[in-house]
Amino acid sequence: MSGISKSFSGVKALHEAEFAVRGGEIHALLGANGAGKSTLMKILSGAYEADEGSIRIEGREIGMRSPADAKAAGVHCVYQEVDTSLVPQLSVAENIFLDRIASKKTGAWLNWGNLYAEAEKLLAELGLSIPVRKKIEELTLAEKQMVLIARVMVEEAKIVIFDEPTAPLSTEETEHLFRIMDKLKASGIGIVFISHRLHEVFRISDTITVMRDGRMILTEPASRLETSDVIHAMLGRSLEDEYPKIETTIGETVLSVKDLALGKRVRGVDLEVRRGEIVAVVGLVGAGKTELSRLLFGADVAERGTVEVAGKRSDLGSPTGAIESGIVLVPEERRKEGILVKESVLHNLSLPILRQISSWGFLSGSREKGNASGVIERLGIKTPSAGQLTGYLSGGNQQKVAIGKWLNTNADVFVFDEPTKGVDVGAKRDIFVIIGELAAQGKGILYLTCEFAEALGLADRILVMCDGRIVKQFLRGEATQENLLYFASAGQEEPA
Amino acid sequence: MKNKLMQFSFKYGALIFIGVILLFFSLYNEFFFTYGNLTDILRSISIVTFIAIGVTISLTVDGFDLSVGSTVSLSTVVTATMMVWFEMPLVVVLVVPLVVGALVGLLNSLLIVKIRIPDLLATLAVMYIISGVHKTYTKGYAIYSHMQRTDGTKAPGEMYKDFLWIGQGKLLGIPFPVILMVIAVVAVHLFFKYTRWGRQMIMTGGNEEAARLSGLRVKRVRTYAYIASGVLASIGGILFAARVGSGQIDAGAPLLMEAVAAVFVGYSVLGAGRPNVIGTFVGAVLIGVLVNGLTMLHVEYYVNDIVKGAVLVLALAVTFINMHRKRT
Amino acid sequence: MKNKLMQFSFKYGALIFIGVILLFFSLYNEFFFTYGNLTDILRSISIVTFIAIGVTISLTVDGFDLSVGSTVSLSTVVTATMMVWFEMPLVVVLVVPLVVGALVGLLNSLLIVKIRIPDLLATLAVMYIISGVHKTYTKGYAIYSHMQRTDGTKAPGEMYKDFLWIGQGKLLGIPFPVILMVIAVVAVHLFFKYTRWGRQMIMTGGNEEAARLSGLRVKRVRTYAYIASGVLASIGGILFAARVGSGQIDAGAPLLMEAVAAVFVGYSVLGAGRPNVIGTFVGAVLIGVLVNGLTMLHVEYYVNDIVKGAVLVLALAVTFINMHRKRT
């Protein structure tokens, strides 16, 4: 790819970007949120048309005008937004063969028997056990991601793009994916790999390219780079410490959860958080962390159990009740649940505090603006103005909006569910700083994550969750990656 | 430059279009641009505007209310029977249909919010039910002063003068329904722009789940929106009864599509691209002006529909071509 | 156990409901469950079913087509004029309305796919346009054999016997429109279940972006769906003309809501929760059975709507309560 430029409504996302992949290599494409990685790859896979520039595959110039063109040229992509690439009400098998059904290669009539059999065979080869007749909407996020990966396998690809495939995967599943990538590489296919998890990148890739603000910054063999080089290239500055820790004094218990349960995902959780304390809950994907956070917040209604905030029983019936009692949640799926993408930053930030900024039901424009500018400044949200639509911000800044809307609610307990998912290292650090500051103000923090490193770096106390239960507790400094993983996957008491 | 022009046409296209149409009709026909005719046009759209405001509100919380037409019908006959059959005091005459409209809204929200039937499906069903109910209530008859009842007796009451004034009277030379309409438009506009509840409705419509997780009681908000829609349709029905001096069967059915058309034209106003009260009002005015003016041009009555459709397409095309252009 | 029962009621609820209704009517009236009456019912729903299949197809690609009603009207008068005004051969009589229907579909898809006006808005506008066009075409007159024309002459042609047979004739003792309808239902069902193009439509409706990213030309697929919807509405119009033996103005307008109701009832069949042809057919049958049976019960006409609405609510409630329960 050479000289690729692309702008969205006048804003340039790519400036004459250059990019090349060789057959049989794994090429990592890195960059901060909004650097233009996905955009570049969408152009390569035909989802977007470039404003300028050309694409050559095996020396031939290809006019990429639609995904069909890209597929014909052997370019396949596993897109970052999993849900945009799957048809929820169709079966796993059909989604795997989506490309084939969409193309003219299949005959007019479908043979369902064959389709299921082939899909089953394929999944078995990949070592996956997803029922092929199940509907996509019944799958977990990780399973959906695997279906997307399987889809690429059935095609005769020359280039395969993985845009943050590991975000929803557990360590084990990630390893599985890497084995698949190695196999592809061995068969001479060129692979583009995008991830914000730098340790993964260094583990698997042969070459690394870093982008910043739509420009290529460097391309080097992975063996010649250090993590710090990459971070410097990404951010244009270096990052002192990845996990800034602000020392706080830990006060009395502010959140006390007893026997909280719903179905098979959360089976009786007890936990406590004290003022100024950051408690991390770690677990593999599917351990039930998200469910737990939703129960605490009243987003789902618990079967049994109690939640007390600052000594008062919290109403678990609805988020409204939870907020009133002082619990707020920064949810995992920010674009769907955390923010309203089609509304301005201003309106998003004032949503939970409409009552505070209005008198007699009438909103005070000045108070609303005051709130927004305060939050924007305090969190360093990068936006041209408070009136900007939130959907146009980069991922990290969207996450800051999702956090920022709670700042002035006077909540006692902040629950964060994977707040750094898909967020670049710079923004990640910003978020850690915010969390630290909140703790310093005497808030109780419950931090749910599947990134053990984050928990180790950030938390005062780590709870390990497995299969809907809290199975182990570590104090700061006690835990290691290994024993966290041990409890998270085995879910049993320490072997004697 | 070109871009600016596009932007401009996007934002003011619909308004300029109305201006041009007004100018054209005024030049073509000396009687068009007279105070009497213009206020009459406004009065003629007042009923549809009320219904359309209801539709706007339900669309704001991202719910389509197909039942407003039959709510108008029901409200019209209920209002008329309050006077003709029961000789109730004027307050009761006015309050009962409003309550009935609120109940229809409640029924809608019950089906949509509690039972979670998709909005179009639920309100279609309610449309049928209410349409049947209002005819069953009057046994299919229209309601008029001293009407003959099926048992051979005459109904005791008649439509009150005071009541008819609501639909036909003037205040300071302005038809009363026009005053009501303008108040309603302004009030609902202020409601959406400046009140907490209005904002809650907009946010709920923007993304229900995100709004819920921000602490809004979205079910309640949606319920209120449907109730408002029902009440506004009821007001439309009351005005209808006051205007025609009787309670007509199925009076509201043709008004549904008309109201929806006004709301949709309103999408184009000021480049909103979404339901908005000012736009709805402008849409209703545009349709009213067209109907009034086209008749003057000796356009055959059956051509009206073509023009109405074409204007709708034009207005929508300008909006959505632009909106789409902005995105890429 | 309880769960199983729920599942069962979810899946077969609508079918059992029809069974119960059939049983009730049969017990109540000996003439209800006769071959003649049942085929009459099927014949009476054949027109609506064709329209409803069109609506099903457009809903499958996630687009609502409000214009089908006026397409029926247009097709009916075009068909009749082909015979009465122009005395065309039967083939032409049948092909021209189909082409016209396809053109309406093309117009819809132009607005929706190219100009990107949201489906409801675009098809509402087209509904108005086509409704005006068909009246303009006949100057507001119905079309019948040797009709009197406005210039004082008589139209030369009459409705052909062969043509009327399409709507009124029988083949092997089965009304011909019923045969057509069953063929259409089965064909469209097979189309959606087993052909690439059918799956492509479902894919497009299920997640347009995903379909596009997998290389599907979704615009083309959506265009075909709207054309199919127009053509099926046209067939409905042809059958209408053949059934009543003339070309009536605005014949299709009341059929829109009826077709939509059938499609929506169809959501509940076999727990689909989404548009599906078999469900649509069952929905149409249910509505036809109700109209026929209630007429035999001598229920007042105005109560019919209540029953229709209540049945719709019931069917939908069972489906969506269940669907929702399954999710959590």
Place this chain on the structure above:
Amino acid sequence: GSKNNNNGGASESASASPSASASASGSASPEASGSGVESLKGKRIALVMQFNQGTFSAQYIDGVKKQAAKFGGEVTVFASDNDLSKMASNLDAAVNQKFDGILIDHGNADALTAGVNKAKEAGIPVVAFDAALGIGGVTDLSQNDQKMAEQTLEQLAKDAGGKGNIVKVWVAGFAPMERRQESYAAFQKKYPDIKEITSFGDASNPQLDAQTRMEAILKQYPEKGSITAVWAAWDEFAKGASNAIKQAGRDEIKVYGIDMSDEDLAMIQDPTSPWVASAAVDPTTIGTVQVRYLYQALHGDTPEAAVQIDSVYVSRDALPKDKQVTTADLAQYVPGWGESDQGNTDYLKELEAAVGAK
């Protein structure tokens, strides 16, 4: 009598003066002469209609337009889609636009009185058809709905021999329908042996719905002779019911309808159709006569307050078997049809001649 209480709440003009119609044409005022005729040319006339669906309305509009053209006038049609509030608005618009004369078709006094009074203030003459306005200075034309119903029902009773089972296709909610129902109620009292087995009707989808429901009824009463006749209070209903009966081959059932268009006439003439008779006023004639009365008013006369256009009973027996008749030539076969001279005056003839000469 008291039964004759009209719908719109207006006065009893409709049937109060059945005799007035006979001499309607005699009321020309003598002082008018040639100079007046010139001033009657080039008038702009508004026709405000409550609904304009179906052939009946189309023919009526035609009658109005043709007659106005003969007088050198020009007609603008205001359509109201069966929405009375829209009709009232249209009437207001017509007044605002200073038409020279206004014709009203249907509607009722409650909805239109305000507008008509505005027209009177503006000096615009108004002639209404079937609106029963009862406003001084405004001519009300009416077709006698009760009489039309009576004519067909009496014939039905006669043909049936005073007993039998009949089906009524009728719907409430429309003023003419409700007036026809009054005659029906009287008929039921008069002939206790004629039993109504069922009644249905849906105005929103009249023809197809009537056809579908009639089919159901035919299946419910399968024996020949179990249904004697069908009385349809509207020709749209009659068409649907006739189609059902014809297609079911139940040729013993007869259909009696009200109203008639060319289309209906063709069906009545068709020997295979069960529709044997209808009572109606020629829609074209209504239009013609209504225009004449308007021109009388424009001329400065005050035509009578109520004019009745007599309905005619048309049955298949009266029609020729060998050629298709239209409403235009029906007068040859049915006495009283198209009494087209009603409302005519010498100066109007003069006017017509003067315009025609150009």
